[in-house]
Amino acid sequence: MSTQNSHAQEPKIRESWTGQTGFLLAAIGSAIGLGNIWRFPGVAYTNGGGAFLVPYLVALVAVGIPMLWLDYAVGHKFRGSPPWALRRLKAIGEFVGWFQVFVCFVILVYYGAVIAWAMQYTVYSVSQAWGDDPAGFFVGSFLQSVDGSKELSWEPVAAVAIPLALMWIFLLLVLSRGLSKGVETANKIFLPLLVVLFLIMVVRALFLPGAAEGLNAFFTPQWDSLGNPNVWLAAFAQIFYSLSVGFGIMLTYASYLKPKSNLTGTALVAGFANSSFEILAGIGVFSAIGFMAMNQGVSVSELDGLTGPILSFVTFPQIISAMPGGSLFGVLFFASLTLAGMTSLLSLLQPVSGSLQDKFGLKPTTAALVCGVPATIISLVLFGTKSGLNNLDIVDKFINEIGVVSSAIFLAVLAAVAAPRLRGLRQHLNSVSSVKVARLWEFLVGIIIPLVLAFMLFSSLVGLVSNGYDSYKPTYVLAFGWGCLAFVVIASAVLTFIPWKPRAISAETVSSILESHSDDDEPVGEVAAESSRAVSATEEGEVR
Incomplete structure (x- = not known):
């Protein structure tokens, strides 16, 4: 590896953020995504309600912020995308860097499909096109989904494929404009707009009849749940996935910062801003769910579909149809979902584009086309069809629970054993930051976090190997689950052995x-x- 890449050179002129504010908005925009709105409320509710906030905040401080500091330290110190920065740690680090890049690539090709759903539902909200059967409409009329246990269909679905194609065209135009004019400008527009729209939606939800019952269900602490290790694992997983740490995004973003930048303070602001938005999302979502429970004459605990796509595309349309002024509420909700998804998708694209620019000396426009055109085609072929929902479900399960977690373990272990090791990275953080990092950080990142993540990874692997996934055919899971992981490994190895373009x-x-x-x-x-x-x-x- 080191022989073939002995002439790898850092770009002479590298893009940078216009300032700390632009970086902070991009980092917060990356962290605030679909998972904040449709995952956190349900995870908190099913894992102890208000009591869940205890392990959640512990996980934020013990895992989220330390991993964020690690990403910032590596990216800022070594001034490059994951392959370049991690190669500077150790030759094998380039493979780890490309592994992170291709994990991002796999996520972004299906993440875009969910944004396309939200875009289409923003339009559907005006006329409440789902009628009296939101579940049947979502799976049947809209996605035209086939039974994943029996068949696989490549037939395109126009209602998904058209907004998906339009979204990709728009995002590639943004990416092609470069870091400051493209990604930074988009985040400066999208993130404040997202916050305003979502605040309006939350305030409206708080005044719905039954909102108090929903909030009671969300915040009432079940203290006995704190003795359940699965609740703590759920908190660690939520923080880990929500903050976008350990798989190249924040590392890449930090590499564009100016030499004198307040890394640790910015990480604290980004981390707590993300968590604040998650709690805000929980307040809005459960206020609306309380209204639905009251409207149906049942308790919140009797309702299903309180997390994931079902919450957003089935439960919320039911709420929209039942409430006064529901169409406006629906437009606000799905527009917020779209904006949250777009800021996160831009952050997934940047490590891929930045790595191509570093490795091959490409301009931002060329890099956007090289990564964006294949992503668009794959996204349309795999997730814009009648099997799109099933394909997405399998790929998301495997790439998140195995790919992302493995990537973070690789990063933490590499940083712990390769020079300058965690001591040197901590010294770098302290040399440029206002908030100083204690030695405890080295212990957390070098030992505790890898052990926690390794346990999560082992549990997922045992379950998937022993039981398969859901009711999908083994060959289906092999092709789209294990297959996507094989693609990440093979593609990473190929890019590692390609010589760097001399510059x-x-x-x-x-x-x-x-x-x-x-x-x-x-x-x-x-x-x-x-x-x-x-x-x-x-x-x-x-x-x-």
Whole structure:
């Protein structure tokens, strides 16, 4: 690996955020996504209600923020996308970096389909097109979903494929404009708009009849649940997935920060902003659910579909149809869902685009096409068809529970054993940040977090290997579940062995290499050799 990539050079001129605010908005936009709105309320409700906030906040402090600091430290110190930054840690790190990139790629190709659903439902809300049977409409008339235990269909569904194609065209245009003019500008528009729309929706929900009963169900603590280890695992999983840590997004975003940036303070703001939005989402969602329970003459505990796509595309349409002014409420809800999804999707695209720019010296426009065109085609073929819902369900299960968790374990272990190791990364954080990181961080990131994640990974693997997944045919799960993981591994290996495109290297780059190893345990000779290879490549005319 190191032999073939010995001439890898850092780009001479690298894009950067216009300031700390632009980065912070992008980081918050990445963290606030579909999972905040449709996953957190249901997870909290089924895992102890108000008591769930205890393990949730513990997980935020013990796992979420420390992993966020790790991503920021690696990205900012080594000034590159995951393959470049992690290669600077260790040669094998490039494979880990590409693993993160392709995990992002797999997620974004199906994540876009859910955004397309939300876009279409924003329009449907005006006339309440789902009628008296939201469940039948969603699975039948809208998705035209086939039985995943019996058949696989490649027949396109126009109601999904058309908004999906339009969404991809728009997002690729944003990405092609580069970091500051594209991604940063989009987040500056989308995120405030999302907050305003969602606040209006929450306030409206609070004044619905039965809202108090819904909030009581959401916040009433079931203290005995704190003795259940599954509740703690659920809290750790929610924080981990919600903050977008450990699989290249925040690492990439941090690499575009200016040398003097307040990393730890920004991470704290982003982490607590994300959690605040999740609690706000819980308030809005359960206020509306309380209204639905009252309207049906049942308790909240008797209702089904309080999490995931069913909550958004079946339960909420039922609420919209039953409430006064429901159409406006529906437009606000699904527009918020669309905006939350788009800010997260942009963050998934950036590690892919940035890695292609670093590896092959591509311009942002070219990189957007290279990653975006295949993503659009795959997204339409796999998730814009009658089997789209089933395909999405399987891929999401495997890539999140195995791909994302494995990626985070690889990152934490690599940072713990490769120079400058966690001590050097902590020193880097403290050298540029207002909030200083204690030595406890090294223990959390190097030992506790990998152990917790390894247990989560082991539990998922045992369940999937032993029982398969849901009622899907084994061959179906093999193709779309294990198959997507195999794709990530193979694609990562292929990109690792492709030589980096030689590029001009400046004195500042050599200085950066030396500075990045200044607190390492790596022998001075190896550091000098890396700089020497860079300089000799330029002198021999191997780079332009």
